Amino acid sequence: MLDIKITKTETPKAKPEHVTGFGKIFTDHMFVMNYETGKGWFDPRIVPYQNLSLSPASMVFHYGQEMFEGLKAYKGDDGKAYLFRPDMNAKRTNKTNERLVIPEIPEEDFVQAIRELVAVDQDWIPTDPGTSLYIRPFIIATDDFLGVAPSDTYLFIIILSPSGAYYASGLDPVGIWIEDEYVRAVRGGMGFAKTGGNYAASLIAQVKAHDADYAQVLWLDGVERKYIEEVGSMNIFFVIDDVVVTPMLNGSILPGITRDSTLFLCKQWGLKTEERKVSVDELIAAQKEGRLKEVFGTGTAAVISPVGKLRYEDEVFTIGDGGIGPITQKLYDTITGIQTGKLPDEYGWRVEV
Numbered sequence: 381m382l383d384i385k386i387t388k389t390e391t392p393k394a395k396p397e398h399v400t401g402f403g404k405i406f407t408d409h410m411f412v413m414n415y416e417t418g419k420g421w422f423d424p425r426i427v428p429y430q431n432l433s434l435s436p437a438s439m440v441f442h443y444g445q446e447m448f449e450g451l452k453a454y455k456g457d458d459g460k461a462y463l464f465r466p467d468m469n470a471k472r473t474n475k476t477n478e479r480l481v482i483p484e485i486p487e488e489d490f491v492q493a494i495r496e497l498v499a500v501d502q503d504w505i506p507t508d509p510g511t512s513l514y515i516r517p518f519i520i521a522t523d524d525f526l527g528v529a530p531s532d533t534y535l536f537i538i539i540l541s542p543s544g545a546y547y548a549s550g551l552d553p554v555g556i557w558i559e560d561e562y563v564r565a566v567r568g569g570m571g572f573a574k575t576g577g578n579y580a581a582s583l584i585a586q587v588k589a590h591d592a593d594y595a596q597v598l599w600l601d602g603v604e605r606k607y608i609e610e611v612g613s614m615n616i617f618f619v620i621d622d623v624v625v626t627p628m629l630n631g632s633i634l635p636g637i638t639r640d641s642t643l644f645l646c647k648q649w650g651l652k653t654e655e656r657k658v659s660v661d662e663l664i665a666a667q668k669e670g671r672l673k674e675v676f677g678t679g680t681a682a683v684i685s686p687v688g689k690l691r692y693e694d695e696v697f698t699i700g701d702g703g704i705g706p707i708t709q710k711l712y713d714t715i716t717g718i719q720t721g722k723l724p725d726e727y728g729w730r731v732e733v
């Protein structure tokens with residue numbers, strides 16, 4: 381149990397009346413905790429949101445030793461603030477930390493820090509339909525040292541950003557670019573870890589896809605460029621005939637919490653699910669035979685994102701009628717219903733702040 385010291389701001393900011401967009405406005409407070417080898421994590425505190433002062437030699441700037449997480453708080457109709465499965469983010473943090481040689485954080489401390497910070501800033505949780513408070517925990521290596529080695533000092537910080545409805549009116553199918561030149565991650569690399577380096581590697585293909593008017597990139601495996609891995613910041617699902625299929629976790633795919641929740645719900649509903657290798661050839665054959673019924677991405681930001689169009693090499697495929705499939709819609713309604721308290725929490729996923 382952390383003993384978190386709270387210093388409140390004396391100059392609270394004006395809160396936006398209606399929140400739109402993502403990641404540009406921040407609340408009044410942030411959580412900060414230090415780490416030093418030999419001393420462990422110390423000085424947990426909630427302080428006014430402020431800039432950091434770091435040496436230009438801080439290791440994070442040079443070799444990218446850092447990690448991040450992403451989850452959301454929702455304001456229920458009952459006026460209470462809820463988190464969705466934050467224990468899963470805590471577990472994933474330590475898997476990422478292990479890969480990046482960042483010290484472990486006790487799971488209960490991670491969740492406690494989020495809960496206390498969200499409680500302090502809970503008036504910042506927007507209440508318009510589809511809006512939420514995005515929570516961004518992250519850890520950076522802070523030794524002033526240009527040698528390549530794990531740092532001996534770190535900062536664990538949590539910031540909060542009110543975020544607008546991802547969909548202005550109902551689910552909106554996106555176009556996806558299947559990338560056959562660049563790769564995001566390889567087995568043995570950092571693909572399963574939530575770390576900035578994976579995103580740095582992805583930008584060039586994202587620009588290419590955006591220039592061609594596609595919303596996101598679908599990555600293929602780094603070895604054969606044949607098997608489907610995941611979308612930019614989402615995991616990917618296919619409904620082929622009546623089976624819900626998603627690529628199996630292989631070390632280069634990020635194990636999404638929305639992915640896990642989706643597989644769980646589909647099983648609960650008696651749908652057949654498969655976690656296995658899915659080749660792009662299989663997918664295109666299924667599409668051409670009319671067996672590819674639905675495609676959707678899963679991730680904290682959009683929750684469920686229907687895919688209306690896929691492009692591979694020079695071919696463009698419209699999925700179904702380009703609209704939203706029934707499984708896609710049901711998953712979206714169910715997960716967002718549980719998150720916001722509109723539906724009962726049968727699986728113990730919702731955590732009151």
Ligand SMILES: *Cc1c(COP(=O)(O)O)cnc(C)c1O
Binds near residue numbers: 634639
């Ligand atoms: C965070 C992330 C996801 C989705 O994970 P959720 O826990 O569902 O938000 C998928 N892919 C990548 C690369 C990610 O960084």
